Amino acid sequence: MLEALIEEEDPALVLVGFTVDSLGFAPAVAARLGLGFASDVTALSYEDGAPVARRGFYGGKVETELEFPGKQRVLAMLRAGTFEPAGGSGEAATRAVEVATDDSPAEHVEFVEVDAGDVDITGAEFLLSIGRGVEDQDSIPQFEELAEKMGATLSVSRPLVDAGWMPNARQVGQSGKTVKPKLYLALGISGAVQHLAGMQTSETIIAVNTDSEAPIFGIAHYGAAVDLFDLAEELSNRFD
Numbered sequence: 001m002l003e004a005l006i007e008e009e010d011p012a013l014v015l016v017g018f019t020v021d022s023l024g025f026a027p028a029v030a031a032r033l034g035l036g037f038a039s040d041v042t043a044l045s046y047e048d049g050a051p052v053a054r055r056g057f058y059g060g061k062v063e064t065e066l067e068f069p070g071k072q073r074v075l076a077m078l079r080a081g082t083f084e085p086a087g088g089s090g091e092a093a094t095r096a097v098e099v100a101t102d103d104s105p106a107e108h109v110e111f112v113e114v115d116a117g118d119v120d121i122t123g124a125e126f127l128l129s130i131g132r133g134v135e136d137q138d139s140i141p142q143f144e145e146l147a148e149k150m151g152a153t154l155s156v157s158r159p160l161v162d163a164g165w166m167p168n169a170r171q172v173g174q175s176g177k178t179v180k181p182k183l184y185l186a187l188g189i190s191g192a193v194q195h196l197a198g199m200q201t202s203e204t205i206i207a208v209n210t211d212s213e214a215p216i217f218g219i220a221h222y223g224a225a226v227d228l229f230d231l232a233e234e235l236s237n238r239f240d
Helices: 002-009 026-033 137-150 158-162 228-238
Strands: 013-017 036-047 050-057 062-066 074-078 126-130 153-156 183-187 204-208 222-224
Touching: 002 026, 026 036, 026 074, 050 074, 126 137, 137 153, 137 228, 153 158, 183 228
Parallel strands: 013 074, 036 074, 126 153, 126 183, 183 204, 204 222
Antiparallel strands: 036 050, 050 062
16 A cells, blocks of 8 residues: 555655554565665755665664665655654644555454553653662662652663563663653663663753763763662652
């Protein structure tokens, strides 16, 4: 259906979400139609009338800009949570389009609802995120209580999920969720590139880590090289 729609509408640019569902068809459409293609795109711009896409490589350690010479059409898959809503008061025009399709070799049987976890951290405006620095699973309730007092949603880095201490639904990072809250308070998170890829576009980042050389301080707007438990206790007292 997407192939037929592209051929009928003749767009210069096709935007698709970078999701598990679209990964099943969008790259194949780009290949079959000979389109310029980029996945996991975090920024788009135009230079000399042609689109330029930005994306990361090597686990987020390198960012590069991609051009599409000789391509009249480009299909870009956009990473969720990295683009600001458009400004202004206008509304996009929508319309229904009927597209003829061949019979599919696959047949839909049923929808099966799966457990998406206890919370959607991608919509939170304030995330209190904890990492390996909490040291022990028994420490987590302290930070759950602190997050509730501060009006924050609790999120975590990958080591806590790998240890089985917290569900994947609360994981921030390349193998978890990409988030863009107004405030991201990182406690005891060193800032591996995979984690930074999932939160570096947050509006305000406050990092707390005893290691003053931790990579997360390189992107934080504010930082403190102090013990996270001392800080958590002080915050808890202030929000009582």
